[in-house]
Amino acid sequence: MPRPLGTHARIWAVVRRIPRGSVATYGQVAALAGYPTQPRLAGYALHALPMGSAVPWHRVVNAQGRISLPVLDGQYQLQRSMLEAEGVAFRGDRIDLARHAWHPRRRKAPRQRSLPRRRG
């Protein structure tokens, strides 16, 4: 039986849900993982990611829409290229969050009954 997920795994589980072409902020990810006041935990968890993992870490940026890695570091360019390849546009060094922010639908909703389809 799987034990309850640790901090990192919970963060990663949220990040895995971010769709292509969208970005989430560290604070948003942390909150969805159950740590509403610990954005840094999200950063820490991503930093701890094993290489080659399937977690789309590049879709997580800071609340200003900027990549939170030193520009000098090659990781900055890597993240930026991956985002641009998904259609995320930058204005200067900043992403337009109004356009690309992830708006997750609530997960544990009881059971979203499909609405009756309108005729016509």
Added chain:
DNA sequence: GCGGTGACGGTCG
């Protein structure tokens, strides 16, 4: 076991 640190964020000048 303790203290500094960090892929952050909200607030205040």
Added chain:
DNA sequence: CCGACCGCCACCG
């Protein structure tokens, strides 16, 4: 719009 300050807490020496 930008920078400084503090709060936050899992990691790592």
